[in-house]
Amino acid sequence: MTLRPKHRILFTSILISTLLATLLFSPNIVSVKAATNNYLIELPDGTNVTAQVTSSLSWNTQSNNVTVNFHLADFGENSSYVIFEFIKYSIILTEENLTEYYSLTSYPYINASETDFSHEVELLTPDGADDFLIEITVRMTNSSRLIDLGSEFFQTYTILFPENGVITVDRDQVFPLIDLYGFPERSAFLSWFLVYFLVLTFMSSPALVLGGKRLYLLNKRRKMK
Amino acid sequence: MSSPIERMAERLKRYLMLFSHKVESKDQNSVIKITSRRRMFPADLNISVAETARGTGIAISENKKWYSLVLLIPFILISLLAILEFTSFLDISHSLHSVGKFNLITLFLGNSSLGWGFVVFLMLLGLFYALLEYLDQKIRVQKIRQRIEYFLRDAIWEPSESPAIIDIIRASYSVILTIYFLAVIYFAPMAMNSDTLASLIQVYGINPSDLSDAIIATVVVDLSLIGGLLVSIKTLNLLQYKNQVHRRIFQEDTKLEKRVFLLGTGFLAGTVVGVIGGVFLSQLFLVDMTITQLSVYILLSAIGGIAGIILVNEEESWPYIGIGIWFFFSSLWFLFRTSDEAAYAWIILLHLFLIPFPIILWLNSKLSKELKKQQINDPSWHFSPFPFSLYSRLIYEFLNRPEKMQKEELKRVEDALTLEEGAVLSQINIETIKAKGKKAEELAKTYFTVIRGFQTNYSIISRIPSNQEIETQANVKIQGIDLVLIKQYLNTCDQLLWDTEFKLKGNVDELIEIGNLLTFYFGVEAKE
Numbered sequence: 209m210t211l212r213p214k215h216r217i218l219f220t221s222i223l224i225s226t227l228l229a230t231l232l233f234s235p236n237i238v239s240v241k242a243a244t245n246n247y248l249i250e251l252p253d254g255t256n257v258t259a260q261v262t263s264s265l266s267w268n269t270q271s272n273n274v275t276v277n278f279h280l281a282d283f284g285e286n287s288s289y290v291i292f293e294f295i296k297y298s299i300i301l302t303e304e305n306l307t308e309y310y311s312l313t314s315y316p317y318i319n320a321s322e323t324d325f326s327h328e329v330e331l332l333t334p335d336g337a338d339d340f341l342i343e344i345t346v347r348m349t350n351s352s353r354l355i356d357l358g359s360e361f362f363q364t365y366t367i368l369f370p371e372n373g374v375i376t377v378d379r380d381q382v383f384p385l386i387d388l389y390g391f392p393e394r395s396a397f398l399s400w401f402l403v404y405f406l407v408l409t410f411m412s413s414p415a416l417v418l419g420g421k422r423l424y425l426l427n428k429r430r431k432m433k
Numbered sequence: 434m435s436s437p438i439e440r441m442a443e444r445l446k447r448y449l450m451l452f453s454h455k456v457e458s459k460d461q462n463s464v465i466k467i468t469s470r471r472r473m474f475p476a477d478l479n480i481s482v483a484e485t486a487r488g489t490g491i492a493i494s495e496n497k498k499w500y501s502l503v504l505l506i507p508f509i510l511i512s513l514l515a516i517l518e519f520t521s522f523l524d525i526s527h528s529l530h531s532v533g534k535f536n537l538i539t540l541f542l543g544n545s546s547l548g549w550g551f552v553v554f555l556m557l558l559g560l561f562y563a564l565l566e567y568l569d570q571k572i573r574v575q576k577i578r579q580r581i582e583y584f585l586r587d588a589i590w591e592p593s594e595s596p597a598i599i600d601i602i603r604a605s606y607s608v609i610l611t612i613y614f615l616a617v618i619y620f621a622p623m624a625m626n627s628d629t630l631a632s633l634i635q636v637y638g639i640n641p642s643d644l645s646d647a648i649i650a651t652v653v654v655d656l657s658l659i660g661g662l663l664v665s666i667k668t669l670n671l672l673q674y675k676n677q678v679h680r681r682i683f684q685e686d687t688k689l690e691k692r693v694f695l696l697g698t699g700f701l702a703g704t705v706v707g708v709i710g711g712v713f714l715s716q717l718f719l720v721d722m723t724i725t726q727l728s729v730y731i732l733l734s735a736i737g738g739i740a741g742i743i744l745v746n747e748e749e750s751w752p753y754i755g756i757g758i759w760f761f762f763s764s765l766w767f768l769f770r771t772s773d774e775a776a777y778a779w780i781i782l783l784h785l786f787l788i789p790f791p792i793i794l795w796l797n798s799k800l801s802k803e804l805k806k807q808q809i810n811d812p813s814w815h816f817s818p819f820p821f822s823l824y825s826r827l828i829y830e831f832l833n834r835p836e837k838m839q840k841e842e843l844k845r846v847e848d849a850l851t852l853e854e855g856a857v858l859s860q861i862n863i864e865t866i867k868a869k870g871k872k873a874e875e876l877a878k879t880y881f882t883v884i885r886g887f888q889t890n891y892s893i894i895s896r897i898p899s900n901q902e903i904e905t906q907a908n909v910k911i912q913g914i915d916l917v918l919i920k921q922y923l924n925t926c927d928q929l930l931w932d933t934e935f936k937l938k939g940n941v942d943e944l945i946e947i948g949n950l951l952t953f954y955f956g957v958e959a960k961e
Contacts, residue, residue, distance in 0.1 A: 390636065390778060390782070391636070391782070392632070392633040392634065392635075392636050392637075392779070392782075393632040393633060393635065393636065395534075395629070395632070396534070396625065396629045396630070396632045396633035397633065399533060399534040399535065399625065399629060400621050400622060400625070400633070401786075402533075403535070403540070403617070403618060403621040404618050404621070404786060407614050407615075407617055407618050408618075408790065408793060410614065410818055411611065411614055411793055411818050412793040412796060413818065414797070414814060414817065414818070414820040414823060415793065415796035415797060415800055417823075417824070417827070418800040418803070418804065418823070
């Protein structure tokens with residue numbers, strides 16, 4: 209099938225405008241698949257803490273939020289506080305840990321009156337990975353009083369998020385071109401590019417008009433023949 | 434056969450054709466009205482030839498004097514934006530301050546100091562161009578008026594056009610608009626709102642003022658060179674167009690001769706566009722321009738003008754390739770500057786994206802070659818984002834479409850075949866042609882259309898061209914057409930019309946096709 213010149217121009221313009229529309233609107237179409245997983249952590253004296261991890265399962269290329277909520281389920285003997293030392297977030301690719309992020313400076317705690325402690329962190333999406341897991345390492349201990357404790361009292365517990373499957377990175381097929389090294393931030397650059405494109409289109413308007421006119425005359429001649 | 438005023442009208446038509454005008458005439462009772470139209474620019478002349486007590490009278494008047502005011506439109510648009518901003522009319526300007534991620538006022542006006550002075554400056558600049566356009570028209574008409582006496586007395590005379598300096602300044606009009614829109618692209622980051630600008634330059638770790646300085650330095654170099662190149666190309670095209678029209682003045686193509694004159698023209702054109710463009714930009718985007726920068730701008734424009742002439746003399750497309758190469762290699766040069774000033778990293782990106790820009794400029798000359806086939810030669814629309822003269826011409830063409838003209842012409846021929854009993858046509862027995870078949874009738878119709886469309890030698894009273902004339906004119910107009918076939922067509926038609934015994938044989942369809950082709954080329958212009 210061969211396209212007529214007139215239709216070819218129409219086809220090309222439709223193609224270009226579709227491409228541009230994709231460029232402009234694709235940052236907004238990021239599908240949100242949030243997941244919440246519950247974990248039960250048992251401390252040595254029988255205190256039970258549930259950890260609830262919430263995050264999206266398809267991350268964008270910049271950064272994403274991970275929320276961990278610790279809830280005191282029930283106390284064991286002789287303890288009225290659960291004290292946290294730190295929380296470490298590790299992004300696990302297939303073999304090696306790529307990024308690690310430590311948090312908590314003062315020692316937060318939960319007790320019978322304040323049964324919930326939640327921590328939210330913004331993690332950067334790893335470069336060059338399509339899917340990964342998050343390992344959340346939390347060090348905590350149970351205590352009867354709220355005192356400064358040595359590091360040796362705390363015990364390490366590890367949670368792997370998500371329980372089933374992996375977190376995938378939602379990468380656009382078009383954007384690797386613009387996300388090259390040395391290019392500015394995408395949305396700012398696109399807004400400049402919009403001006404660039406509109407101005408150049410306007411400047412080539414006489415040529416566009418003439419192109420149509422030329423085709424019109426050529427068609428006339430063909431008909432005459 | 435023809436009255437004195439008819440003969441005078443024919444002579445006048447021939448005279449105006451020497452000034453590259455397209456002529457139409459309308460017979461009224463005792464007056465013949467001639468409309469004379471320049472090929473491109475809608476500079477129309479109305480000419481009346483009438484019988485008076487003292488002999489034949491001729492009156493020439495201009496048409497469409499308002500046209501030159503159209504050139505004010507871009508300046509009016511910019512001024513309107515400025516007036517909206519500084520009078521805060523209806524609070525529209527507030528909404529213009531954040532359209533998407535841009536401040537439209539800063540995008541199109543830069544950080545100029547807005548006020549009535551600014552508007553007056555823009556209007557004066559626009560009026561300068563409008564006045565020049567009017568002057569150009571006026572001078573041309575004046576020259577037509579002056580030389581008509583010499584022509585009618587068969588004295589020695591030469592057609593003449595307005596001076597070259599007017600062409601240079603007319604050429605600078607569209608170049609300055611092009612520069613303006615390029616400057617909008619260059620300064621677009623500075624019109625972004627502060628968050629967007631911050632995220633744009635956070636990669637480079639610079640301040641907005643660094644970016645502004647880098648952009649200004651680049652604009653001074655880039656836009657001056659581009660302006661100089663473009664204005665010299667356009668001036669050269671305009672001069673060359675005049676040479677084509679008036680071969681008698683220049684005798685030879687300026688592309689080959691008078692190089693020094695042309696280099697001088699390029700220098701002058703570059704300087705003119707440098708001065709006007711530099712002052713124009715210093716009112717809009719380059720408000721903090723120093724005198725040094727302004728002189729560098731003008732100097733580089735002049736150099737660009739000379740370079741444009743040299744490049745065009747080598748090859749038509751070299752200036753465009755030159756601009757592309759300049760964008761590429763200057764970005765390589767900036768690559769080394771980024772170690773000192775990180776702002777040039779953005780300039781590299783800008784230059785790389787502007788490499789395809791010369792294609793848009795090149796489209797102008799590419800398409801003007803196509804337009805030449807349609808006999809629209811005037812390059813005054815080149816590089817202009819607002820090519821009013823071209824649009825008006827196209828609208829005129831649209832209103833006088835070939836198909837419409839053709840239908841009218843065919844109808845007239847049919848009428849002539851059936852009804853008219855003129856001196857020439859009465860000799861043909863239509864019934865005999867009809868008896869020879871439908872194809873014979875069709876062939877005869879094309880023949881009459883072709884004859885009517887022909888520009889005959891007007892000093893000869895007869896309106897029917899000889900076969901020789903048809904052959905030579907067809908060869909000039911349709912290059913590459915087979916002359917043998919045209920001869921065959923003409924001979925067949927002649928025999929068909931005058932010889933009652935003649936019968937069509939051979940490839941009749943091919944002949945009808947040739948007839949249609951000739952009808953297309955010559956029948957279109959028939960407006961008598």
